[in-house]
Amino acid sequence: MGGLQPDVNYQDAEWVITTHSPYVLSSFNTLMLAYKVAQRSEELRAEVERIIPARCWINPNDFAAYYVDGGTVRSIISEKTGLIADNELDDVSEDLAGEQDQLLELSRSVPRD
Template identity: 40%
Template sequence: MLSESMMGMMAHKIAIPNFILRFGSSFEVARKKLDVLEIESLKVTYRFEEGRDKVYLSHHHALPLSQSASGLQAAIPLYVVLEYFSSFEAKFFAIEEPELNLYPETQKQVLEYIVEKCTPKNNRLVLTTHSPYILTALNNLIQAHNVVKNKPKLTEKVNRIVPAEKWLDFERVGVYYIENGTARNIMDNELNVIDATTIDDVSETLSEEYEQLLNLEYEE
């Protein structure tokens, strides 16, 4: 599906950015090596069969990836590439806006999958996002590590909430807010988490607007 799209663009002499070409090449390699990938968070199974990318919604119900929902079309190639290449040592992963076309709950699951696959084995990960859900999910993974670091006796309880393979050490994470060409560090070094005010800016604004509207409605 991805390769077909690129071939179509090339046939029409449409310039394709190098990073898309590189990702397409990685996907080509990964799908031939994996053949099958069960993706629990998306509740689907991906198969590369007879030269085609297929999505199985059940054991007997399949459709071409190119005809699936836009969220699946965006997420599945990423899952396939990460599943294969994360098995190697010291890889550098750069992922742009993994939240595109995904519901908030799925964004959380995708973020956790990315962290689980891309952070072990001396791998490095750079991720860009516009989603407060991604940042909040990231904060939870950091906080899980914080709790266990401060109170090791709670390891088992924390693991039941957030599995250990997804924990993130605050000291190994950097988060920056980019505005008007300037990057601002938004890590809270006192609480050892991402600055919550930055995460909640939009939600706070929406809540304030809603409260103002309610006040107007119930004014005497």
């Protein structure tokens, strides 16, 4: 019974999502890119909608993403593309990989029973 109802209009909803996931951030980029490409022409709009339904698109003008660390906050949206900057996605992936490496090293340092 849970989940989003297809006939409910969430257009005026505001969401705050915290994540370190490069997959989530990449998904937001995909939904914003779909919106941007669809704005170029009606023909492109129809093609984009075959890939991603229009109800899922995100207008980049209605989206913000920030990096928060050590009491500072900065936008990670590229002024050039209007999407989350690629280097920010790479940095998140590197951070996660580093944490995973540290955990694996810890795991290897303790003898198994």
